[in-house]
Amino acid sequence: MDKIDREILERVADLHKVPTGSFNIRKNGESVARNSTKDIEIVPKKNKSGIDIIVKDGVKNKSVHIPVILTLGDFHDLVYNDFYIGKDCDVTIIAGCGIHNKTCKDSQHDGVHSFHIGKNSKVKYVEKHYGTGEGSGKKILNPITKIYMKEGSCMNFESIQIGGVSSTIRKTYAKIYDHCLLNIKENILTTDNQYAKTYFKVELLGENSKCDVVSHSVAEGQSYQEFVSDMIGKNKSFGHVECDGILMDEGRIVSIPKIDAISKDASLVHEAAIGKIAGDQLIKLMSLGLSQEMAEQTIIKGFLYN
Amino acid sequence: MLEIKNLNYAVIENGAKKNILNDINLTFKDNKIYVITGHNGSGKSTLLKIIMGIAQKTDGQILFNGQDISNISINERAELGISYAFQQPVTFKGLKVKDLLDIATSEKHNLSAMCDILSKVGLCAKDYIDRALDDKLSGGELKRIELAVTLARKGKLNMFDEPEAGIDLWSFENLTALFENLKGATNIIVSHQKRILEIADEIILMSDGKVVLQGNREKVLPKLSINACGRLREVNNG
Ligand SMILES: Nc1ncnc2c1ncn2[C@@H]1O[C@H](COP(=O)(O)OP(=O)(O)OP(=O)(O)O)[C@@H](O)[C@H]1O
Ligand SMILES: [Mg+2]
Numbered sequence: 001m002d003k004i005d006r007e008i009l010e011r012v013a014d015l016h017k018v019p020t021g022s023f024n025i026r027k028n029g030e031s032v033a034r035n036s037t038k039d040i041e042i043v044p045k046k047n048k049s050g051i052d053i054i055v056k057d058g059v060k061n062k063s064v065h066i067p068v069i070l071t072l073g074d075f076h077d078l079v080y081n082d083f084y085i086g087k088d089c090d091v092t093i094i095a096g097c098g099i100h101n102k103t104c105k106d107s108q109h110d111g112v113h114s115f116h117i118g119k120n121s122k123v124k125y126v127e128k129h130y131g132t133g134e135g136s137g138k139k140i141l142n143p144i145t146k147i148y149m150k151e152g153s154c155m156n157f158e159s160i161q162i163g164g165v166s167s168t169i170r171k172t173y174a175k176i177y178d179h180c181l182l183n184i185k186e187n188i189l190t191t192d193n194q195y196a197k198t199y200f201k202v203e204l205l206g207e208n209s210k211c212d213v214v215s216h217s218v219a220e221g222q223s224y225q226e227f228v229s230d231m232i233g234k235n236k237s238f239g240h241v242e243c244d245g246i247l248m249d250e251g252r253i254v255s256i257p258k259i260d261a262i263s264k265d266a267s268l269v270h271e272a273a274i275g276k277i278a279g280d281q282l283i284k285l286m287s288l289g290l291s292q293e294m295a296e297q298t299i300i301k302g303f304l305y306n
Numbered sequence: 307m308l309e310i311k312n313l314n315y316a317v318i319e320n321g322a323k324k325n326i327l328n329d330i331n332l333t334f335k336d337n338k339i340y341v342i343t344g345h346n347g348s349g350k351s352t353l354l355k356i357i358m359g360i361a362q363k364t365d366g367q368i369l370f371n372g373q374d375i376s377n378i379s380i381n382e383r384a385e386l387g388i389s390y391a392f393q394q395p396v397t398f399k400g401l402k403v404k405d406l407l408d409i410a411t412s413e414k415h416n417l418s419a420m421c422d423i424l425s426k427v428g429l430c431a432k433d434y435i436d437r438a439l440d441d442k443l444s445g446g447e448l449k450r451i452e453l454a455v456t457l458a459r460k461g462k463l464n465m466f467d468e469p470e471a472g473i474d475l476w477s478f479e480n481l482t483a484l485f486e487n488l489k490g491a492t493n494i495i496v497s498h499q500k501r502i503l504e505i506a507d508e509i510i511l512m513s514d515g516k517v518v519l520q521g522n523r524e525k526v527l528p529k530l531s532i533n534a535c536g537r538l539r540e541v542n543n544g
Contacts, residue, residue: 216399244399283360284396286380287389288410288459295381298409302400306438 001032004100004132005069011162012096012128013067023065024051029077040064040091050080050112053093057086057118065094068111073103073137078110087118087150096128099139099165108140115145120152127157131164138166147174147182151206154181161188161196170198177206186215187304190223190251197226204237204266213241216303219251230258233266245274246303248296308334308357308463308492313366315349315356315515326352327515330366334463339485339493341503343530344512350496351393353512354465357494358390359383370463387462391469393496395452397440403451404435410458426484427454428477446472457484464488466495470502503527 001009005027009015018033022040025033029049036042039059043052053064070077085091101107117123131139141161149155161168168188176182182202190196202211211231219225231239245253259268277299285295315327327349334340342350355361357368359380368376375383398406407423408414415423421431427450434451437443443451449472456464470481482505485493495502503509509526511519519526 278396280392280394280396281398283380284392285409287358287360287384288406288455289381289384289412290409291381292379298405299398299400302398302405304400306400306402306405 004071008069008098008100008130008132009067011130012098013065013094015065015067019063019065021063021065022053024053025065025067025069026079027069028072028075029079037062042066045080048080049078050082053081053083055083055085055089055091058088059086060088060090063092063094067095068097068109070097070099070101070107070109073101073107073135074105076106076108076110078112080112081114083113083115083117083123085115085117085121085123087120089118089121089123091122092124092126094126096126096130097141097143098130098132099141101131101133101137101139102135103133104136106138106140108138108142110142110144112144113146115147115149115155117147117149117153117155119150121150122153123155125155125157127159129161129165129168131166139164140167141165142169143171145170145172147172147176149174149176149180149182151178152180155183157182157184159184159186159198161190163189163191165190165194165196167195168197170196172198172200172202174200174202174211175205176203176209176211178208180206180209182209182211184211184213186213186217188215188217188225189304190217190219190221190225192221192223194221194223195225196223198228200229200231200241202229202231202239204231204233204239205235207236209235209237211237211239215243215245217244217253218246218248218300218304219253220248222250224251225253227253227255227272228258229256229270231260231268231270233259233261233263233268235263236265237263237267239266239268241268241270243270243272243274244303245272246277246300247275248277248300307336307371308332309367309369310353310357311367311369313353313356313368314364315352315361316364325515327356330517332510332517332520334492334494336492337489338507339488339495339505340508340510341506342494342496342510342512343498343503344518348512349515350512351467352515354390354467354494354496357383357463357465358388360390384459387491388465389456389459389461389463390465391452391456391467393467393471395448397443397448398438399440401439402435403437403439406439406451406455407435407458410455423454423458424451426457427451428480429454444472446474449473453484457488461491463492464494466493466497468496468498470497470499503530
């Protein structure tokens with residue numbers, strides 16, 4: 001592993017060394033390091049590229065890291081990772097992908113992740129995306145996340161794009177059942193001519209199922225973002241979608257919400273606010289001694305990463 | 307010392323000029339508490355905003371310790387020691403109470419330092435420093451935090467815009483004590499409350515963008531009519 005690999009691992013998975021516990025590190029389409037434990041087993045798929053991550057019933061306070069590194073241009077990586085989480089678990093999954101592309105040809109990673117979360121289990125899933133490398137080749141990340149939640153389970157999903165990704169289309173599909181709670185937090189930064197589209201489809205199928213989607217995004221330069229959400233309440237349920245965007249320079253963010261309460265007992269809320277940094281926020285920080293530039297950075301950093 | 311000379315502020319509204327402040331002349335000396343009072347819309351907040359640099363005067367002079375500050379930025383004025391607690395505290399998506407305190411003093415505080423600052427305004431640091439500065443905080447909590455952040459700057463010129471608004475009466479005594487302890491700096495408080503007026507060294511009454519009455523408390527207070535709730539009601543121009 002070289003310096004670039006280590007930097008990517010730090011950025012996308014907060015890894016400073018080889019993790020303890022279960023992990024799988026994928027580089028340029030191949031698994032370069034893997035460890036299973038008795039609680040969390042990682043099994044390579046036979047018929048296609050990817051792994052099954054199997055968490056036994058009752059496993060608590062354990063984590064699994066599955067970062068991906070891509071350092072080749074003219075390379076399209078497609079991977080299928082399936083998570084099978086038993087019942088009564090409490091686990092943290094750190095995924096994420098960093099692309100370093102210094103060539104003039106595109107480099108792309110498409111991760112298709114599916115989560116089967118057992119009864120009364122709690123999962124924290126963090127997926128961070130990041131691109132570097134000065135080449136003119138694009139850094140493209142198109143993740144697909146499918147979530148199936150059984151009764152009483154809870155998932156906290158953080159989807160973060162910290163910069164440098166030329167183009168991304170991020171799709172998330174969730175079906176959630178009785179007494180489940182799904183929290184999705186999305187933070188996206190685009191700059192220059194980057195493009196980002198996110199799409200959420202959440203079906204609240206169970207009684208007292210609950211979903212909260214909060215998206216904070218910043219579009220700088222001439223970048224363009226689209227936020228599309230589709231939330232369907234088919235039972236007595238609660239759904240909330242919030243899309244907040246800050247525009248800098250010539251950046252643009254388009255928000256297209258759809259909420260559909262098929263059940264009369266579903267309560268669905270959508271909020272969206274897109275615009276420049278609020279003037280009063282800038283003024284407040286400047287009155288505390290920050291220059292305008294510092295104040296802007298502070299507001300954006302807090303908005304994206306707090 | 308802050309001197310305001312022949313200050314005017316006008317805006318263009320629907321194509322017509324609207325005067326908001328008219329020929330204001332005021333001197334704020336060191337180590338004193340000045341309370342500005344007057345009807346809603348009389349121009350009190352606008353005056354403070356112009357002093358802070360948030361609004362730009364149309365003409366006139368603002369001298370802070372002899373230096374004309376009318377053309378320097380908000381943060382440069384902050385660096386000179388001018389600080390301003392807003393009438394409407396600002397909320398942020400993504401900043402916590404402790405972040406704002408750190409920014410205000412440009413240092414990282416530990417819990418005990420935060421405790422010192424927040425306990426002054428009656429808040430327990432443990433309960434608040436990790437709270438987001440958003441509208442999940444109550445109006446009174448936001449006002450107290452605004453006050454704490456402003457005090458933390460240890461300014462040479464402190465301006466408080468209706469600091470008592472939303473703060474329960476029980477805490478009033480502490481609030482007035484807080485201001486009395488700020489001697490050593492120049493303090494300007496905008497307020498409608500009798501108990502705040504009572505701690506003033508000088509009172510300034512504004513009406514329609516003008517200063518209509520000013521002088522030491524003993525002289526001015528009896529001329530103000532205050533209703534049963536302790537709020538300023540009307541002027542007795544006697
Ligand atoms: N930028 C502006 N454009 C138009 N009108 C303004 C502007 N700024 C202030 N005003 C008007 O000037 C008047 C004074 O406002 P200001 O906020 O200073 O009043 P105030 O004395 O602080 O009132 P309150 O006691 O309600 O806080 C108000 O009528 C207000 O609408
Ligand atoms: Mg006011």
